[in-house]
Structure formats: C-alpha cells, structure tokens
Amino acid sequence: MFWWRNWDLSSVKKALFIGFWIKKIIFQKLFIIFFLKITMPKYVIQEHHASHLHWDFRLEMNGVLKSWALPKKPPRSKTIKRLAIQVEDHLRSYADFEGEIEEGYGKGTVKIWDKGTYRLIEKTPKKIEFELKGKILQGKYVLIKAEIGDDKKNWLLIKV
C-alpha cells in the first residue's frame, strides 16, 4: 500500500521542471535562428560562363539585387583585392537563377557559386561594409568605390 509514497516526489517534479525549461530554451533559440534566417537579406554569387567568365556578386538591398561583375573569383583571403564592376540591379527572384542564357551579351551558362545571408555593417555612397554568412564566403567584406579613371562603376571587393 502507498508504495508511491516512498518516491521522492519533489525530485521528480524538479526533473520535470528542468526538462520543461530546457525545452523552452531550445525552442526559443531555434525560433530566433529561424527568424534571423527568413529576415536577413540574401546574397548570391553566380558563376557566369559568358564570352568572358565572370562572377556576378549580388546583394539584396532596397527590394532589388545590387549587382557587381567580378572578372576574377571572389576573394577568400585578406590579401586579395578584386575589381567589382557595378552592373544593373536585378530582380530579387533572379537570386535563384541557374541555367542557360540563350541570347545577348550574357549568353552562356549561369550557376550559383555561393549563396547565403549577410549583415549590413555600414553603407555610404562610396563604401558598403557587410558580413557574409555563406557556404563558401564567410566574414567581413567591404566594397569600396575605386576612383580608377572616369569609370564610376568600378569598385573593389576586399575581405577585411
């Protein structure tokens, strides 16, 4: 009779209570991660095998994809500076594009080289600093307007 009275009920309660809080904290953390994932702006780099192989670097900004064409692979170390020529904004939906461009200047194959999200650190007319969270590129980068000649479209992409 009343065998259960020997149970230390308070420790069972404690265990349940701790379990409840652990679950609550895990769910809160997962929710925050999910929330950041869906609200952080995206970036994409598309390898474009056009008449000249280049990499199209695009940042989701003000409802469009701000775009730069890089004649060389995006830098993964701090010692490399890459020319980034600003090109026309693209629609956000273009971030997922992979495939064949049949006509015109961009004729050739496009494949996604890297993609992820980014955090904007600073933006001025001559400088955009951000932190990339991608599959290939990670860390802080800066795009700086390069006053090379008269061409206002020339920027430099540098890992900082």
Ligand SMILES: [Mn+2]
């Ligand atoms: Mn291109």
